[in-house]
Amino acid sequence: MNHLDQLENKSVFILREAFNRLDKIGMLWSLGKDSNVMIWLAKKAFLGHVPFPVIHVDTEKKFKEMYEFRDRYVKEWGLTLIRDTCPPIEEIDPSLPAAARSAARKTAGLKKVQDREKFSGLIAGIRRDEQATRAKERVFSPRGVEGQWDFRDQPPEFWDQYKTDYPAGTHLRIHPLLHWTELDIWQYTQRENIPTISLYYSKGGKRYRSLGDEDITFPVDSQASTIDEIITELQTTNVSERSGRAMDHEAEDAFERLRADGYL
Amino acid sequence: MSNLSQGAVRDLLRIVIVGHVDHGKSTLVGRLLHDTNSLPAGKVEEIKAMSDRRGMPFEYAFLMDALQAERDQGITIDTSQIWFNSDKRNYVIIDAPGHKEFLKNMITGAAQSDAALLIIDAEEGVREQSRRHGYLLHLLGIRQVAVAINKMDLVKYSQERFNEISREYRAYLTDLGVEPTFILPVSAREGDNIVTKSAAMGWYDGPTVVGALDRFVSEPLSTDLPLRLPVQDVYKFDERRVIAGRIESGRISVGDEIMFSPSNKTARVKSLEVWPTSLAAPARVTAGYNVSMTLDEQIFVERGDTISHVKNAPIETDVFRARLFWLGHEPLSIGKTYKLKLNTTEAQIQVQKIEAVIDTGDLSSASATVVERNQVAEIVLRSRRMLALDAFNDKPATGRFVLVDGYDIAGGGIISMEGYADQRQLITQRSTNIVKVEQGVSDDERARMNGHRGGVIWFTGLSGAGKSTLSVELERRLFEKGYSVYVLDGDNIRFGLNANLGFSPEDRSENIRRVGEVAALFARAGMIALTAFISPYRSDRDRARAAAPNRFHEVYVQADVKTCESRDPKGLYEKARRGEIKEFTGISAPYEEPEVAELVVDTAKHSIEECVAQLITYIEANFSLRAASAQLEARAR
Numbered sequence: 001m002n003h004l005d006q007l008e009n010k011s012v013f014i015l016r017e018a019f020n021r022l023d024k025i026g027m028l029w030s031l032g033k034d035s036n037v038m039i040w041l042a043k044k045a046f047l048g049h050v051p052f053p054v055i056h057v058d059t060e061k062k063f064k065e066m067y068e069f070r071d072r073y074v075k076e077w078g079l080t081l082i083r084d085t086c087p088p089i090e091e092i093d094p095s096l097p098a099a100a101r102s103a104a105r106k107t108a109g110l111k112k113v114q115d116r117e118k119f120s121g122l123i124a125g126i127r128r129d130e131q132a133t134r135a136k137e138r139v140f141s142p143r144g145v146e147g148q149w150d151f152r153d154q155p156p157e158f159w160d161q162y163k164t165d166y167p168a169g170t171h172l173r174i175h176p177l178l179h180w181t182e183l184d185i186w187q188y189t190q191r192e193n194i195p196t197i198s199l200y201y202s203k204g205g206k207r208y209r210s211l212g213d214e215d216i217t218f219p220v221d222s223q224a225s226t227i228d229e230i231i232t233e234l235q236t237t238n239v240s241e242r243s244g245r246a247m248d249h250e251a252e253d254a255f256e257r258l259r260a261d262g263y264l
Numbered sequence: 265m266s267n268l269s270q271g272a273v274r275d276l277l278r279i280v281i282v283g284h285v286d287h288g289k290s291t292l293v294g295r296l297l298h299d300t301n302s303l304p305a306g307k308v309e310e311i312k313a314m315s316d317r318r319g320m321p322f323e324y325a326f327l328m329d330a331l332q333a334e335r336d337q338g339i340t341i342d343t344s345q346i347w348f349n350s351d352k353r354n355y356v357i358i359d360a361p362g363h364k365e366f367l368k369n370m371i372t373g374a375a376q377s378d379a380a381l382l383i384i385d386a387e388e389g390v391r392e393q394s395r396r397h398g399y400l401l402h403l404l405g406i407r408q409v410a411v412a413i414n415k416m417d418l419v420k421y422s423q424e425r426f427n428e429i430s431r432e433y434r435a436y437l438t439d440l441g442v443e444p445t446f447i448l449p450v451s452a453r454e455g456d457n458i459v460t461k462s463a464a465m466g467w468y469d470g471p472t473v474v475g476a477l478d479r480f481v482s483e484p485l486s487t488d489l490p491l492r493l494p495v496q497d498v499y500k501f502d503e504r505r506v507i508a509g510r511i512e513s514g515r516i517s518v519g520d521e522i523m524f525s526p527s528n529k530t531a532r533v534k535s536l537e538v539w540p541t542s543l544a545a546p547a548r549v550t551a552g553y554n555v556s557m558t559l560d561e562q563i564f565v566e567r568g569d570t571i572s573h574v575k576n577a578p579i580e581t582d583v584f585r586a587r588l589f590w591l592g593h594e595p596l597s598i599g600k601t602y603k604l605k606l607n608t609t610e611a612q613i614q615v616q617k618i619e620a621v622i623d624t625g626d627l628s629s630a631s632a633t634v635v636e637r638n639q640v641a642e643i644v645l646r647s648r649r650m651l652a653l654d655a656f657n658d659k660p661a662t663g664r665f666v667l668v669d670g671y672d673i674a675g676g677g678i679i680s681m682e683g684y685a686d687q688r689q690l691i692t693q694r695s696t697n698i699v700k701v702e703q704g705v706s707d708d709e710r711a712r713m714n715g716h717r718g719g720v721i722w723f724t725g726l727s728g729a730g731k732s733t734l735s736v737e738l739e740r741r742l743f744e745k746g747y748s749v750y751v752l753d754g755d756n757i758r759f760g761l762n763a764n765l766g767f768s769p770e771d772r773s774e775n776i777r778r779v780g781e782v783a784a785l786f787a788r789a790g791m792i793a794l795t796a797f798i799s800p801y802r803s804d805r806d807r808a809r810a811a812a813p814n815r816f817h818e819v820y821v822q823a824d825v826k827t828c829e830s831r832d833p834k835g836l837y838e839k840a841r842r843g844e845i846k847e848f849t850g851i852s853a854p855y856e857e858p859e860v861a862e863l864v865v866d867t868a869k870h871s872i873e874e875c876v877a878q879l880i881t882y883i884e885a886n887f888s889l890r891a892a893s894a895q896l897e898a899r900a901r
Binding site: 001002003004005006009012013016017019020043044045046047048049051128129132133135136138151152154155156157158159161163165166167179181187228231232235238239240243252253256 | 271273274275276301303304305306307314317327328330331332333341342343344345346347354356368369371372375376404485496497499501504506508510537538539540541552553554556567591603605664665666668670671672673676
């Protein structure tokens with residue numbers, strides 16, 4: 001069994017487990033490379049169907065290419081889309097550093113969707129190798145009534161037995177890509193021929209490794225203009241994936257604060 | 265795959281780092297990543313700034329201790345993962361906390377790994393968590409363990425100190441049945457024997473840490489074991505009815521005849537489905553892969569059924585032993601009910617017995633009525649319905665379970681069937697195509713003729729409790745009172761009807777099943793059958809009860825093991841103590857006391873004469889027509 005097969009089969013198992021055990025689930029679709037892999041895996045798990053809605057929490061500050069991608073693949077992939085906008089920056093905790101405050105709009109937007117839809121499970125495409133607090137996550141991760149993450153007391157998780165019992169009013173975040181790396185995502189995207197947004201490929205010596213809001217996301221220096229070149233780059237680079245995401249670098253605890261409050 | 269070295273998909277091995285708190289796990293991980301150039305740009309500077317901010321010397325632990333609480337208190341609370349590559353393959357390093365109070369997080373980390381690196385401080389030596397972690401690795405089924413004796417710089421790179429700790433810890437592991445793959449002397453802080461050979465320890469000629477990791481092998485998939493495919497879900501998105509699940513062991517092919525346990529239905533695999541549909545559908549799928557399949561006939565299948573081939577099906581039982589680690593906030597206690605999750609099955613389960621709590625320090629066991637948080641114990645669990653499962657030692661993936669208390673996973677365990685029978689063959693399948701011939705004589709007619717109703721008096725209790733003595737005496741006394749009565753015991757059953765049975769758990773259970781059926785026939789014929797068998801298993805007695813509905817009276821002949829052993833009429837206890845009889849009930853095999861016996865007679869407290877009198881009173885009240893009519897008359901008056 002090849003490494004990509006192992007990753008794929010574990011993720012399919014997790015998605016099927018979430019679909020069976022939880023009453024109402026939805027999948028967060030950020031339009032990036034990871035969440036596209038996640039939709040692809042759902043189609044593998046459910047034989048071409050995505051039997052739950054995909055949710056785009058729209059900051060309305062994404063790149064134009066991202067919106068075009070969304071509108072095209074909602075149709076091609078036969079998705080049920082829930083689109084919600086985020087509250088304006090004025091409504092967000094002013095004690096957060098500027099970029100983190102901007103990113104926290106997404107948490108607020110997500111809360112709005114959750115308050116209305118009352119999902120018992122939200123599937124999100126975070127990975128352990130992205131960021132050190134994400135490395136501590138569980139596959140089935142409980143969230144409190146306000147969506148908050150109690151990282152000091154996480155449930156045990158072993159032998160593919162996940163926490164699927166939860167008190168009313170709380171929900172679970174399900175992380176089917178937690179065990180994947182950035183390189184895995186690209187190698188799998190290549191093998192499966194999964195569509196991606198053009199911003200990932202180098203133009204004029206720069207490309208985006210991670211996509212967020214246009215005003216707080218920056219491209220990195222790169223000549224990689226094809227998937228092959230991206231894979232080669234990732235096997236040799238020591239620049240971290242989220243180096244272009246401003247909110248990660250403002251303060252030591254900025255990301256932890258965001259995540260404790262319900263950020264992905 | 266596509267192109268070879270660059271762009272090629274590499275193998276990945278998951279390594280957990282465990283050991284006592286402050287023995288240097290996080291430092292070793294930091295050093296490993298640093299010395300293999302695996303840290304992203306700017307990371308070292310970032311860690312330096314964090315350390316400076318707290319007025320500490322450079323702290324490698326901050327690499328994985330990402331939480332503010334962890335950094336501020338200098339402890340690892342939760343498990344984390346980080347990637348690095350050697351020339352041979354890729355690794356995920358799983359850091360596991362060493363504090364006892366975070367054992368649930370240590371287990372969460374360790375259970376995901378293929379192999380383990382256990383760290384022991386050369387100065388402090390083997391400590392509580394060094395042993396506990398070693399024990400839990402074994403329990404979690406991690407068979408490849410390397411031991412790094414760290415901080416060798418603090419003991420002046422002493423070979424003597426290294427040998428001393430190696431000997432002590434190797435002896436502990438050997439008692440568990442674990443053979444450490446390597447024991448290596450290292451200094452994580454100084455970089456000795458991490459990636460490069462240490463110049464300070466010329467006396468050591470084994471591998472470095474990276475060398476040791478590279479010599480671990482990927483755990484082979486259990487493709488050669490019998491098929492186990494727990495049903496995860498059944499989909500009906502279109503006209504197909506698709507059964508979904510992941511193969512835990514073995515392989516499945518289109519056309520195979522498969523069996524669903526515990527429902528015991530069979531069908532054939534019609535197709536194995538895939539998406540995208542442009543891909544060719546496979547003819548065969550093996551362990552580790554998810555399956556989407558259709559069947560040749562529409563039978564009712566649901567999540568929790570286990571698919572196997574008809575041969576080599578899983579064990580069916582409603583009771584099993586387990587070695588358990590407990591993580592719950594509330595202690596586990598006898599009689600309490602929990603939700604069991606075993607693969608995709610869920611069932612209510614009750615703690616029947618706590619056989620022993622194990623001290624992971626010296627491996628001694630002690631009796632207990634509760635299992636506290638972070639303890640390991642041997643227990644017996646009973647389910648209200650039949651379960652399909654395997655012994656962990658035979659098939660690890662289908663031989664382990666978790667217990668859920670309220671909303672939380674509160675413990676995990678591995679299954680042993682030692683002393684318990686596979687009940688699959690014992691499930692009485694009453695053929696459906698036999699038309700029952702109406703008896704020409706009714707039950708009432710028989711009862712009027714005999715003056716009493718028929719029934720089964722089922723004695724159960726330890727060897728030496730007095731079952732045979734009581735039944736023989738009771739038979740004589742009832743006979744003299746005019747009852748139609750007969751004793752079934754080992755002598756008249758084992759020599760004839762059951763001459764083909766031995767003493768394995770399965771044969772013992774079959775022995776009791778037949779006794780139950782024969783006793784039921786006697787009862788239907790209008791007689792009172794007295795049976796005198798230890799019949800140690802509740803499941804067996806419940807089956808005998810089901811064979812004679814409304815006529816079955818369970819009598820628990822109570823006497824503790826000590827009393828029985830002092831009587832020892834046949835010298836059996838002595839033989840069992842000498843090990844000449846294996847699996848002797850009460851000594852080396854379980855006796856499950858009745859939960860609700862119709863009658864309890866205590867032969868330790870009362871004489872045989874008193875017990876027989878108690879039994880006669882009971883039988884007269886329940887079986888005699890005279891007693892019944894006298895009661896009616898009394899009520900009429």
